[in-house]
Amino acid sequence: IQLLHGTTTLAFKFQHGVVVAVDSRASAGNYIDTLEANKVIEINPYLLGTMAGSAADCQHWERLLAKHCRLYALRNKERISVSAASKLLANMLGEYRGMGLSVGSMICGWDKKGPGLYYVDDNGTRLSGPMFSTGCGNTYAYGVLDSGYRPDLTVEEAYALARRAIAQATHRDAYSGGVVNMYHMKEDGWIKVERTDVSDVIHKSLEARQ
Amino acid sequence: MATRYDRAITVFSPDGHLFQVEYAQEAVKKGSTAVGIRGLDIVVLGVEKKSVAKLQEERTVRKICALDDHVCMAFAGLTADARIVINRARVECQSHKLTVEDPVTVEYITRYIATLKQRYTQSNGRRPFGISALIVGFDDDGSPRLYQTDPSGTYHSWKANAIGRNAKAVREFLEKNYKEEAIATDRETIKLAVRALLEVVQSGGKNIELAIIRRNQPLQIFSAKDIESQVAEIEKEKEESEKKKKKSI
Numbered sequence: 001i002q003l004l005h006g007t008t009t010l011a012f013k014f015q016h017g018v019v020v021a022v023d024s025r026a027s028a029g030n031y032i033d034t035l036e037a038n039k040v041i042e043i044n045p046y047l048l049g050t051m052a053g054s055a056a057d058c059q060h061w062e063r064l065l066a067k068h069c070r071l072y073a074l075r076n077k078e079r080i081s082v083s084a085a086s087k088l089l090a091n092m093l094g095e096y097r098g099m100g101l102s103v104g105s106m107i108c109g110w111d112k113k114g115p116g117l118y119y120v121d122d123n124g125t126r127l128s129g130p131m132f133s134t135g136c137g138n139t140y141a142y143g144v145l146d147s148g149y150r151p152d153l154t155v156e157e158a159y160a161l162a163r164r165a166i167a168q169a170t171h172r173d174a175y176s177g178g179v180v181n182m183y184h185m186k187e188d189g190w191i192k193v194e195r196t197d198v199s200d201v202i203h204k205s206l207e208a209r210q
Numbered sequence: 211m212a213t214r215y216d217r218a219i220t221v222f223s224p225d226g227h228l229f230q231v232e233y234a235q236e237a238v239k240k241g242s243t244a245v246g247i248r249g250l251d252i253v254v255l256g257v258e259k260k261s262v263a264k265l266q267e268e269r270t271v272r273k274i275c276a277l278d279d280h281v282c283m284a285f286a287g288l289t290a291d292a293r294i295v296i297n298r299a300r301v302e303c304q305s306h307k308l309t310v311e312d313p314v315t316v317e318y319i320t321r322y323i324a325t326l327k328q329r330y331t332q333s334n335g336r337r338p339f340g341i342s343a344l345i346v347g348f349d350d351d352g353s354p355r356l357y358q359t360d361p362s363g364t365y366h367s368w369k370a371n372a373i374g375r376n377a378k379a380v381r382e383f384l385e386k387n388y389k390e391e392a393i394a395t396d397r398e399t400i401k402l403a404v405r406a407l408l409e410v411v412q413s414g415g416k417n418i419e420l421a422i423i424r425r426n427q428p429l430q431i432f433s434a435k436d437i438e439s440q441v442a443e444i445e446k447e448k449e450e451s452e453k454k455k456k457k458s459i
Contacts, residue, residue, distance in 0.1 A: 076318065084310040091309065 006175030007052040008137030008166055009039060010145060011106045011117055013130045014153045018108045018115045018185035020048055021162035023137065023170050023198070024178030026055050035178050043069055045189040047085055047109040052135040053102035053122065061103055065089045082109035082116025086126055094124030104134040108185050115185060137169035137176040144168050155184070159193055167201035230338055231331050234287075234361035237340035241286035243374040244273065245406045246344035247388070248356040249399035253346035255284045256403045257419045258374070258411045274421040276429045278303040281316055281347030282421065286374030287361075288340035295339055299323050316347040316355035320365045328363025338362070342373040348425050370402075376410035383409050396424065404440045415441035 006027040011020040026034035041049045041059075043066045051058030068088050072080040080088075086107040093103055101122040109116050119125070119132040131149060133141040144165035153161065163180050170176040180201065182193040223229055242258040257273040272289070276282045277299045285292040302322050306314045314322075323343060331338050338361045345357045358373065359365040370388045372380035383406050393399045400422060411417050420432040420440070432440075 076315075081310065081312060084312065087309055087311060 007039065007104075007135030008133065008141050008169035008173060008176040009050040009052050009104075009106065009135050010133040010138070010141050010162060010165055011050065011108050011131070012145065012149060012158075012162070013115050013117050014149075014151050014158050016153075016155050016158070016184075017110065017187065018117055019158045019162045019193075020050060020106070020108050020183040020185065020190075021166045022050055022181050023135075023166055023176040024181060025170070025176050027175045032177070037178070038181070040181055040183060041066065042190070043085070043109075044073075044079065046079055046111065046185075047082065047107065048183055048185065048190055049089075050106045050108075050134070052104040057101050057103050057122070058105060061089065061092060061101075062105060064092065079111065081111040081113065082107060082118060083111075083113075083128070085109065086116075086118035086120050090120045090124055090126035093120065093122050097122070097124055106132050106134065108183075108190075110185055110187055110189070133165070135176065137173035140169035140172050141165040159184070163194075163196060163201055164205065167198045167205075170198045171202055228331060228362070231362045234338040234340045235342075238287040238342045238361060238373065239375065239377070241288070241341070241374040242273070243372060243376050243380060243407065243410055244284040244286050244344055245370070245372040245380055245384070245403055246284065246346050246356050246358070246368070247370040247384070247393070247399055247403045247406075248346070248354050248368070249393045249396060250354070251425050252396040252399050253348070253354050253356060253423050254400055254403040255282065255344060255346055255421045256407045257284050258407060259417050259419045261413075261417060274419055274429075274431065277319060277345070277347075278307075278313060279428050280313060280349075280423065280426075281319055281345065282423060282429045283343050283345040284421075285341045285343045286377075287342060291339045292341045292343070295323060295326065295341060295343070298326060313350060315349045316345060316357060317349075317367075320345045320357040320359060324359045324363045324365040326363075327359060327361060331361075331363060344371060344373060347423055352425055354425070370406075372406065379410055380406050396422075401440065401444060404437070405444055408441065408444065 007023060009022040011018060022039040024036045025032060026037040039051045041062045043049055049062045065088060069080045069085055093101060103122045105120050107118045107120060119127045131145060148161045162182055166180045180196045180198060183190050184193050242260055244257040247254045255274050262268050274282060274284045275296050299319055303314050303319060327339050330336050342360045348354055356368050357365050358368055358371050370384040392402045407418050415438045418437050420437050422430050
């Protein structure tokens with residue numbers, strides 16, 4: 001079954017931590033199921049997971065991941081590392097390889113080793129990297145990100161880049177839209193930066209160009 | 211009364227004992243002495259080596275085993291049981307590295323071994339492991355650790371401890387002599403371990419096995435020669451302190 005991964009999500013590391021931005025459209029074929037879906041799961045104050053693919057699969061497995069992360073912290077008296085959390089998810093998904101799960105997730109956090117960003121998907125792939133974008137709008141997002149990214153961005157520049165990348169992806173991708181939900185992962189935990197309607201972003205950038 | 215509650219270890223006796231566990235602890239008390247000391251930058255394990263029969267080939271160390279690059283353990287009790295526990299612990303060290311991408315902390319692997327031992331006190335048709343273990347090593351953050359487990363599945367952190375035959379005598383020696391000056395340097399810590407063992411081991415150096423781990427370095431097992439030189443140094447110090455005492459009288 002070729003499920004359409006109707007989403008755009010992105011995350012990138014820079015000098016001030018990790019910025020995570022997602023759209024909010026949940027589509028079922030040509031029907032927009034949910035205008036404002038929540039595609040970021042707040043696992044704990046230092047761990048976030050994004051969801052792309054099948055909404056049900058993502059929600060189920062990432063919530064299960066949250067449960068395991070909590071048990072780890074209780075048993076070991078310290079928070080789970082980002083690499084361990086992403087490994088747990090990758091192993092869970094890997095067991096169901098070939099059975100039709102559809103999950104494209106980014107696990108972001110800040111642990112003893114610093115800011116962490118991993119891409120995990122239903123094939124069992126698990127990659128660490130400075131920048132990822134998932135979902136069928138990812139190509140459009142990469143276009144904006146790649147042309148604007150520098151590791152030494154200021155916080156405001158990073159927010160603007162992430163916001164623009166999601167907005168432009170929703171502009172061209174039919175299966176992405178709604179609002180941009182943006183988070184910033186810092187050393188002392190994540191903050192929710194904003195929830196911005198994509199049409200506002202597009203109109204503002206058009207006005208700026210006039 | 212006791213005979214009726216020996217059989218299945220899943221059964222408590224009327225006065226709240228698990229007799230099989232207590233009998234396992236007796237087996238441990240019959241095993242050769244092992245001592246562990248936690249220094250500042252070093253952890254030391256020493257065991258009493260039983261004399262080897264004439265026709266037996268001498269293997270250097272059987273009782274001190276590495277669990278991973280940064281953790282090792284010594285045991286007292288049934289050697290065969292220890293082999294099983296050590297193997298499971300070694301596998302768990304690697305499993306942990308695979309799933310968590312970090313080496314185990316000494317506390318984690320101790321907890322794993324203790325949980326394993328406890329499971330065998332609550333299963334049908336199985337008897338507890340007849341060993342106590344001293345687990346030493348360094349955590350990722352550089353802190354030295356020493357833990358002791360026993361057949362019931364409990365574990366505790368120690369600054370210095372002894373298990374096996376004569377453990378009480380060695381522990382009393384350690385309680386008297388474990389001071390800041392005694393563990394100030396690596397050499398002093400090693401000497402303290404040897405002195406503690408010499409309290410209860412007959413015929414001195416050739417019946418001692420010694421191993422150390424220094425921070426960020428793998429397990430180092432002392433050769434017979436090195437042990438002899440440690441013992442000789444200690445004997446010399448003892449003589450000199452006796453001479454001083456005589457002079458002052």
